[in-house]
Amino acid sequence: MSRTSVWTNTAIILLLYLLSIWAVTEFLIRPRLRSEELALALGFALVQVTIILAILIVLLTRKYVFARKHARTQRLASALNDALARYAIGDDRTAAIRSLYAASPEDVEKHIFICLETVSGTARDRLVSLAHEFGFVDKWRTRCRTREPRVRATALQRAGQFLDEGEAHDLVTALAGEKPLVRLQAARALIRLGGLNDLRDVFFSLPEQTYMIRAIITEELEVHAATIARNILPQALESDDPLTIIAGLDLLRAWRRTVSVPGLNALVHHESEDVRERVFQAAPYVLESRDFSLDDFIGGLRDESPLVRAAAAEAAAKLGVRAAADALEGNVLDEDVGAALAAVAGLASLGQDGLPRLQRLILGSNRRAAALAFEAMEKQALGRVDLS
């Protein structure tokens, strides 16, 4: 629902209120009362009380129905899970499942989808055929195109269990949908399909997603980390769009697993400071981190952006670039606190190459540098150096 619809709906409801109040006042109350003001006030009150009572009755009825449904679900859950599990491993439980379906079709539907997410192979095939038999598959495929976001998101989530790689058109369309949660479910379904094109579609949609959805999808893409690193990231990192590059680098940063991404160091000179920052953040997690030269780190530590300086300091520390210690020491005097903190943390984690420098800073004349250096040494002594 857009902002305009929110305002429009509010205006319509208020208008309906006014009309109802006018009608009730004019035809019901005024004939019985002399005071016009009082009639109007009572008209308003009568309309409002009627609406409240009507909604109240609906709500309480709904609550009651929900409570009964919930109780039924609880009652059936155990028998249903048992029947489906046995059916999946080959037992003929069709009759039991049918009788449960007669009692509560929604519960059977829900549990089939839950079971589907946990099984594979023949067991999965049996459950899929059961879902076909009950008509769930067609139902959710149709609903994949509905306009109601919540229904569509659920439909994508469920239909995604049955689609083959060639049938992913609806999912790809939904990736560019209006609602983030619809996009998320579409991405999930595509990730589950796991084909290279599906993963590519998901990856190249990342720059369009909100940060939250990106964070979730990034985590879920991790199961295909090797495929993505080999086939998609090289293309992404060569993109002209900084957002695409950032999406790729964020994957590396979030996964924190070592993958091969040749040519990453070339991006340290990228014009976008966000890209430069992310390159240093991702550097410790690529096999080719050895391709980063000392000059790359020195350049990063002297970058105009404090975020890049901080990221370069952390990368140098994580990769144990001892030769960068002098530059790190210089950065402790950085006027940006974040960059200075990263520099002291970097020195602290470099061990014997960094600690004497920190001691020197503690005894130096710059009070802030001395304090930060002291704190870093303290953290190092506790084994708690704060590298993000």
Place this chain on the structure above:
Amino acid sequence: MSAYDVFIRVFYTVEMLIIIYVAVINIIYLGLMILGYFALRAEAEHLEEADRYALLGSPILPKITVIAPAFNEATTCRDAVRAMLTLRYPNYEVIVVNDGSTDETLNLLVDEFKLYRSGRIPTGTLETKPIRGIYESREPIKLVVIDKENGGKSDSLNAGINVARSPLICAVDADSLIDYEGLLYVARPFLEDPERTIACGGSVRVVNGCKVEGGRVTEVHAPRQMLVLFQIVEYLRAFLGGRVSFSFMNSLMLISGAFGLFRRDAVLEAGGYRTSTVGEDMELVVRLHRLYRTEKRDYRIVFVPEPVCWTEVPETLEVLQRQRNRWQRGTVETVKLHKGMLFNPRFGNLGMFTLPYFTAFEMFGPSVELLGYILTIGGLIFGLISVDIAILFFVVSVLYGIMLSMSAVILEELTLRRYPNPGDVVRLFVAGVVESLGYRQLLTLWRTRGVLDGLSGKKGWGRMDRKGFRDVSGGEHEEEAPPEVRVDAGKTVQTAQHATAKRQDGIEKTTLEEEMTVLDEPTIIEDDEKTVIDR
């Protein structure tokens, strides 16, 4: 026309104006609730458990620092901190600010969480009362305790902001219970729109009557005490009606002091919390609006309807009176400080609608309503107004009030449905009806007093007695035994403590090697109020 006739006419006019005024308040509130309902529906995209789980694994979520000021919280501080340390968010740190407590708060925290005096320094620029020491845990938990001289809640929050190093800071009350997933809920707007979002608040819910286990609300129930039920209805009305709508219009004026997430750089730029007001939470939010709108920066201050925090509301009239007096004074002070924004189109919806609404209705509303009660009853007794007019006044004030309260309960049921038991909903409805028959009038009286106190510049918070959260697994908090002298091992940590103490006192500089030698012997660090013996 005689003087008496003039008096009668003036009296009648004033009475009618008050009736119109009260009717307008209630109608605006109804309009806000309808708007709130559609806004809630528009933004109701709840994350499923699987989504939240995936988010929790993400290291790219921004780091948050939870800042909890504590003054004489010895009874509850350990449980509160323990609960804060187990929140569902991947990357956060807790800073407890001991605001010059005169009880055992600091020692209990030091003892419980194995704190050492750390060399961490504040990097923020806000002015605060002197910090006596900063403590961190030796254990792998992200806890920092700031010990400072007493300066009040705002001063403590400012000290916490100075010491924090994350891009987002979350100001909380140490005596509130943060919802297990509260940080995830409230961080969401920052993830969806990181560039524009500068602050976010959420629904504060009443914990009285709920089941609390291990510092978490596990079952939501409405209590049986009417006074608490009245306050629950009030909270629902304020949070689900007003704040959702104001947030929708990007003119949210209040993020509850019990729980609010802010961008640290924005708060530092705005100058932090103002220490000279009792409504520091509202004042900061209005100042942020002012700053960003003055500089024509694109921003948003957001309210999320999910319950992010649970608070214990007063169960006695005496405490409630003090609380409401303080809230009203806070509103008065904020409006006085920012009166330049009133009806100023430069400040958009905030200047043209929300602030005037707060001034006319939230600030002066109770006083006008009280005047209405007095004039109506007096007018009726002395025959100055007709019975019809008196009925009219009570219809627009009492009956409309009842309907608003019932609408708030309905809104809760239509949207969030946090009370699963139908009996609780019925109880809230009953409270919504009864609330307007005595309780509301009492509040009107107290709030009028608050307005007068606020206009006369009265300061002070007043005492808030709390029972502490009942924990079914552990019962109520037991009285703590006095802490024993702590003997810690670990030479490197002692080194750090000693050196920090010296550096902060500005006595002398020694090399680390020298300090290592010194610390082979037990070291006594003199603090302002206590002596900690380390070995």
